[in-house]
Amino acid sequence: MEMDQLVALCKRRGFLFQSSEIYGGLQGFWDYGPMGVELKRNVREAWWRDMVTAHDESQVPPGAPSAYEMTGLDCTIIMHPQVWKCSGHYDMFHDFMVDCRDSKRRYRYDQVQGRWAECDSRRVFVATAVTGQEALEETQNKAMKFFNLRAKNADRLTWNGPLVSLTTIEDFAEVLGPDTKQLGTLTQPREFNLMFKTIVGALGGEDDAAFLRPETAQGIFVNFKNVVDSTRVKIPFGIAQIGKSFRNEITPRNFTFRSREFEQMEIEFFCHPGTSAEWYRYWRDRRYQWYVDLGLAGDRLRLRDHDPDELSHYSCGTADIEYAFPFLADGEFGELEGVAHRGDFDLRSHMEGKLVRQGDGFAVEQNEHGQPKHRGSGKDLTYYDDLTKERYLPHVIEPSAGADRATLAFLCEAYTEDEVPDEKGRPTGRVFLRLHPRLAPIKAAVFPLVRKDGMPEVAREIYRALKPHFNVFYDEKGAVGRRYRRQDEIGTPFCITVDGQTMQDGTVTIRDRDTLEQWRVKKEDCPDEIRRRLTA
Numbered sequence: 001m002e003m004d005q006l007v008a009l010c011k012r013r014g015f016l017f018q019s020s021e022i023y024g025g026l027q028g029f030w031d032y033g034p035m036g037v038e039l040k041r042n043v044r045e046a047w048w049r050d051m052v053t054a055h056d057e058s059q060v061p062p063g064a065p066s067a068y069e070m071t072g073l074d075c076t077i078i079m080h081p082q083v084w085k086c087s088g089h090y091d092m093f094h095d096f097m098v099d100c101r102d103s104k105r106r107y108r109y110d111q112v113q114g115r116w117a118e119c120d121s122r123r124v125f126v127a128t129a130v131t132g133q134e135a136l137e138e139t140q141n142k143a144m145k146f147f148n149l150r151a152k153n154a155d156r157l158t159w160n161g162p163l164v165s166l167t168t169i170e171d172f173a174e175v176l177g178p179d180t181k182q183l184g185t186l187t188q189p190r191e192f193n194l195m196f197k198t199i200v201g202a203l204g205g206e207d208d209a210a211f212l213r214p215e216t217a218q219g220i221f222v223n224f225k226n227v228v229d230s231t232r233v234k235i236p237f238g239i240a241q242i243g244k245s246f247r248n249e250i251t252p253r254n255f256t257f258r259s260r261e262f263e264q265m266e267i268e269f270f271c272h273p274g275t276s277a278e279w280y281r282y283w284r285d286r287r288y289q290w291y292v293d294l295g296l297a298g299d300r301l302r303l304r305d306h307d308p309d310e311l312s313h314y315s316c317g318t319a320d321i322e323y324a325f326p327f328l329a330d331g332e333f334g335e336l337e338g339v340a341h342r343g344d345f346d347l348r349s350h351m352e353g354k355l356v357r358q359g360d361g362f363a364v365e366q367n368e369h370g371q372p373k374h375r376g377s378g379k380d381l382t383y384y385d386d387l388t389k390e391r392y393l394p395h396v397i398e399p400s401a402g403a404d405r406a407t408l409a410f411l412c413e414a415y416t417e418d419e420v421p422d423e424k425g426r427p428t429g430r431v432f433l434r435l436h437p438r439l440a441p442i443k444a445a446v447f448p449l450v451r452k453d454g455m456p457e458v459a460r461e462i463y464r465a466l467k468p469h470f471n472v473f474y475d476e477k478g479a480v481g482r483r484y485r486r487q488d489e490i491g492t493p494f495c496i497t498v499d500g501q502t503m504q505d506g507t508v509t510i511r512d513r514d515t516l517e518q519w520r521v522k523k524e525d526c527p528d529e530i531r532r533r534l535t536a
């Protein structure tokens with residue numbers, strides 16, 4: 001599938017629109033249309049149900065070290081600025097970027113790469129912002145143009161070494177930037193904090209600056225004590241939260257994959273330090289399986305453990321659940337979710353102050369006066385186990401997923417083209433979304449075969465019987481084959497048709513989106529039949 005085909009379908013059928021499109025759009029912001037909102041809600045609800053409400057704390061799930069509890073939270077987007085100072089986001093949540101003085105474009109420093117080209121003893125680093133095979137082709141074309149070469153004298157051009165990151169280049173004077181024909185137009189890399197800043201209060205000044213949260217996780221850490229004190233949860237337990245996060249990404253791109261406003265589905269799982277490694281493995285596998293169960297079962301999904309040098313400064317182990325999105329080069333994967341073993345880093349930071357690495361451990365970062373650079377809350381966030389009489393600072397395992405990235409992956413995986421016979425039995429092309437029934441925006445469509453002979457009345461009756469339980473759709477317009485195709489394109493798993501036989505024996509046909517199989521059931525059995533099929 002080409003990404004353009006999916007993007008076109010998403011627009012045509014009301015899944016995704018560019019934000020503020022009538023004003024030319026706003027880069028990195030996306031709106032979910034009538035179908036998209038249902039799909040994304042279903043993704044979030046599947047996550048919440050599977051992780052929180054349907055979790056049975058009285059049983060040990062397969063692979064878990066013990067039984068555990070799960071609970072939820074819904075925190076504010078704007079929090080006390082000290083939260084971000086202690087978490088490290090204020091000082092460290094930035095990307096380096098380079099600007100091009102000629103094209104006026106801005107690039108993420110670590111996402112620009114290039115290779116050294118040589119012609120007639122002149123060496124130039126030809127840079128590009130694309131990846132994979134495209135990067136090789138683009139650098140080749142740019143070098144040919146730069147050295148004024150034609151195809152017949154292409155052998156005057158030689159390449160010194162493979163594609164390497166711009167971060168390995170010290171002198172930018174010989175760099176040919178991605179969108180310019182001149183050398184040396186890239187500025188030195190500059191830091192750019194990804195948090196959106198805002199001012200709290202009508203009369204507020206710089207001292208009242210606050211930030212839109214760049215992750216939902218910190219809201220959970222700062223409420224750890226509230227949750228423990230107000231409920232009877234005992235360690236091990238997890239707190240789940242779904243909500244919007246905001247990052248002023250330098251290069252938002254690839255449809256919703258890298259947006260500036262997006263939604264996260266995060267769990268902070270608190271456990272005893274002695275069992276945290278086992279819990280980390282449990283959550284890594286549990287979260288991977290969730291995507292498999294909802295349809296990302298092919299080889300486009302993978303679980304990848306980070307190499308030790310890739311780990312964040314606080315992490316003792318991280319794995320990414322990744323998907324081979326169609327906009328990536330062959331063999332490349334994009335992150336859907338990170339599962340991190342964060343040790344006691346976060347609770348300790350909010351207790352004592354911003355931490356920095358010191359030897360093998362962490363210490364509170366000091367300012368020039370020998371005081372904490374960013375002071376913690378000073379609240380005791382340790383946990384007292386009244387059975388073992390032990391007091392300790394829990395370790396945290398964090399499965400952190402993106403609702404928009406998951407939705408995009410489910411859409412990519414679902415996009416299918418095949419051939420089906422039309423009304424006259426001739427093979428015709430069809431596009432359909434093979435979405436898992438739990439995720440499908442509409443669960444069933446109800447059609448009268450024709451708009452007469454009492455069929456619309458019976459079809460409406462079935463529609464009304466289904467509507468309180470499922471998101472169903474009634475359609476009587478156009479040829480029935482066209483109506484099937486319209487539902488296939490938005491991923492509706494079942495179509496119920498009232499036909500001549502219904503008027504005689506009270507049965508209707510139900511058609512399966514994927515197999516095109518049709519079978520008959522009594523019209524009053526439709527709710528049970530759809531329920532059974534949706535949960536099969």
Ligand code: GAP
Pocket residue numbers: 214215216217247249256257258259260262263264266335336337338398400401402403404405406
């Ligand atoms: N609390 C940890 C954390 O936020 P992260 O890897 O930065 O970790 C977690 O983000 C998930 O949030 C990612 O795996 C991705 O699914 C989603 N995400 C992060 N940045 C995003 C963006 N700019 N656009 C869409 N989703 C994003």
